[in-house]
Amino acid sequence: MVPHLTTALTGPLLELEKQFLDRATEIEKWFRVQWLDHMPPFYGSTDLRNSGFKLAPVDLNLFPGGFNNLDDSFMPLCVQAAQAAIERICADASKLLLIPENHTRNQFYLQNVAKLVSILKLTGLDVRIGSLLPDITAPTTLELANGATLTLEPLLRSGSRLGVEGFDPCAVLLNNDLSAGIPDVLRGLDEQWLIPPLHAGWHVRRKSRHAAAYDRVVNAFAEEIGIDPWRINPEFRVCGEVNFHERTGEECLAHQVDSLLTRIRAKYKEYDITDEPFVVVKADAGTYGMGVMTVKDASEVVGLNRRQRNKMAVVKEGLQVQEVIIQEGVHTFETVDGAVAEPVIYMMDHYVVGGFYRVHTERARDENLNAPGMHFKPLAFDTCCSIPDCSKEPDAAPNRFYAYGVVARLALLAASVEIEETEPAEEAVA
Template identity: 35%
Template sequence: MMTEYDGPELLSELSEKLESKREELSVFFAEARAKLPMPLYASVDIRDAGWKVAAVDANAYPAGFNNVGSPDLTHLSEHLQKWLKNEHPNASLLHIWPEGHTRNKGYVENLITLQQLFSKGGMEVTVGSPDLNGLDTVEGITGVLKLSHTVADGELLVLGKSPDLVILNNDLSHGPLEGIGGIPVAPPQAMGWYQRRKSNHFRHAQPFIDQAAEILDIDPWLLGTHWFVSEDKCLEKETCLIELAAQVDSFLEFLKRKYDDYGIEGEPVLFVKNDSGTYGLGILEIRSGEHLMNLSNRKVNKLTYGKGGAEAIDFLIQEGVPTALSIDDHVIEPCIYGAGGHSCSTFYRANPKKGVMANLNTPSTKFLQPDDISKMEGGDLILERVDSWHALVAELAMLAMGSELAELTSSVVSHD
């Protein structure tokens, strides 16, 4: 299935062990969730190489709910309602605070889906922000979304009423919400990209990965990625860049030894990402320290450009995980959506133009539902891991998000 990489099917070989440890893992997850503030919702990008599986990104305010298939929407809605009942049992008026992407029909469709998901609990659900007050409606893929006039001037008022809870669907790259008073926000604003760091997520993830690996008696490397952080605009300073290139080569040598240990053929790759979040912008693939040294100014500028023109300062250097999943000449990666720390739904990014190591969060990527996959040759092999390895690493990532949140809300002044 893979052209550039070949290795043992360790996940298949270990599947019986995973099943035999399912009860012990369930206890581990239940105990961990009970100690943490689990987020209302989250999405996790998964890479499955056949010999390892890893969560490579975890989103606190995901868009893309419109890509979730109908059967999974019911499951997702049930877990969202359960979270609300536990955390905000008296809430009856919810207000979704969106991004400003009103011209992106896919994003608007995401908001329509979110509104429907929360409305299933019998609550009134409005959508809007002060930035969108000039618009009455915005157009999605399947219909029109009505926006509600929103005032945030020391107190949040939507159509003259104060919501019980703000559902945040905005990644807060530009800072926390202002003028909303003491209304609770979910997921909390502390997870916004104005202060959250990708590297901090992976730092919080590692202890949970280690514990799951201990239960399974496997190498933790099979459930995660290695990484380090380059700080203070290092890519723009020659002396620092030379040191960073040496670090990159050392990191790649470590990965080559891992490949040799497991009999994996192919050259390891690293990805350089903005540590302060990105929409898939500014992600570069590097194969050596020399490759890093020889990056063109155009590529460096692309890498340092953040959302809304914000300049990236720190970079996550992360092990690349090739995907062993493909169907009809499309490379595939799972994207799992969850609520309250539980894996609830899966869809797949699919791209016929990309290689097995490439970032698939691009405009040329299309989305496939499990129903679509099931009808394709080889689809069963992909779907059989949904509730096993893929759910495992997704829920480990959600534990990490809960741990991040606990740290962020205890160490900084909360804006909620």
Template identity: 35%
Template structure:
């Protein structure tokens, strides 16, 4: 079997005009495109697909400098195309974990990109902060986070009134007394935060689009899809609930084994069980054998209770595990992460880990980020199979996010 990365690169190159036309037709439908997004992608050699989709990406500091330079133009183009703002004031709403210096590197990078695109940017939290605070980023710059107040649906920092709010807070918990009744345009919208969003809907839509795309370029859809199924009414401490989940995993494993065998792949399938509304790598556990679920020890059960903001987990995603054959610059196990501004590729990096295997989750403490520059596609597309293949998987995933918002009834206020 031809390596999927090379196969995708060849097919995309051969059908480029056709798939560009298809992508544009999707983009120009009634979809509203979020300001940014990021996607973690796995490439097993015979299959490549996203395994996570983030609407509030927090790793812009990790993209290469060339991509950062190009991203300024993408920010300007997106905002000028989709918003007719009265002024140039943008409020960047951030997460509140002030001790994570690397997160503030991400915020500093985002703030800089937007400022270099011609906008005035200030920072705040989505709550009633009592006084300004200064936070330090890992690379050194200090950032000022200021209190905001809501007056008749508008936000103010002193007398300063933003024309647009860009959120980098994923709203795992929604402060409704702050968010309700806001009249200022907000992108991405808080309604797409993890207090409401479900991974299962995203993957359902992604797999539909992947099937269309595969037919367009004449490949097996299975090679770019990822089996993902929702399991509701989950209670990790309930023995009967764990048994039902184990049965669900067993059926999926048996089905995956047959699918792999029919394609000449003699490997044992594995699964991941994830919080269906989870983020930050919390509430994720690998399952090698379905019966292991029934026998989870205290540590495993505790792991499946962990959710950002302290909320419990009542619905999980059972997902096909995709191993990675991608290597870092020094041979480490790696996976690509692709960042987007609107529907355009904005950057990427390789997430590497020296203490994880090819089947394990790399989104965990100890991960190190290495260069993956999507700007290389502009220089020599035919010589960039990695960026081309992973870039188009990210574009499919981006369409899925936009369609997810539409099916969820979420509208972008002020969007054109």
């Protein structure tokens, strides 16, 4: 979908945008064929970075928590895409149970849940919210800062089905990334659709597996339209035996950082890029921008001070970091109201349904923007995302955001491949 940008945007012209524009027909045909072979995730979001010479996803979330940041003008697109997703999974579905994170004090997250419920109800579903919190023993209504309300209810298990009092849903939708593991109440739900599947949670999922799947998807796509896959792919390395508290694995980490920086320098030389290359070291599992550091030289990961080690050692739910991914850093040359910004694109089924800019006034263009102090600027769509405006320049808003939609969908397709390839044998049989 082609969003129309309503906030100030600056940035160098992407040659890539022209290539996408010129090959739009082939691109859409290629995607259509891919989705015949792969089941798209119910929903997802991806963070993009636009350096002018490179446009690439740097993170893919299968349990998106920012629907509250989408402009209200996105609602028709969200409802239409959600309807397609539901029809694909269970065409006669009438009841859905939504299980959120346990963030009952996080107003922004709760507003996300309320927005998601609104979208789902408009598809014709009866939606109830079941809580994993042990202290929710009766229906509990929460008043939200934006005037909305949410009612959380205790989960009830009956055999291999899950619901709440007087409510037996066709499907269970998780908006909880299972970082702390799989609760027993979610195991063995053989008679209901559980979406996303349990193995998509961060207790199992690894960013490096997604990156490997994205490698293959992008290589096939790049060959189809005749581009260098590096232009849309942040390369990566992995270090699987790290203990930041005990200072073990530093040699592996330094070696992989140096290897990747050497590769990036070679590509920068090939494209006459004068910017300083960098990599991002982050936990191979987890969200919320935790366990992330920017590195420009391998020496920076040897002998980390106590503060740096503490920052990298633990992620969401207090989980210890033992595996890290070293990802090629992509500068962001985009700004909104003078501050560094990156687009976040939201998808349901295989459609782009909206997006917003993550903006940070205190971060540089080579730093992680998913950090305290960030804020969001909605984007508003004015036409269907699959129809770029060929009468305008390649960097016109519809065409720039068509490019965003293309790369975001590649990341979503990679997530589909990743989910398929990591499906446990017992789930595959079921």
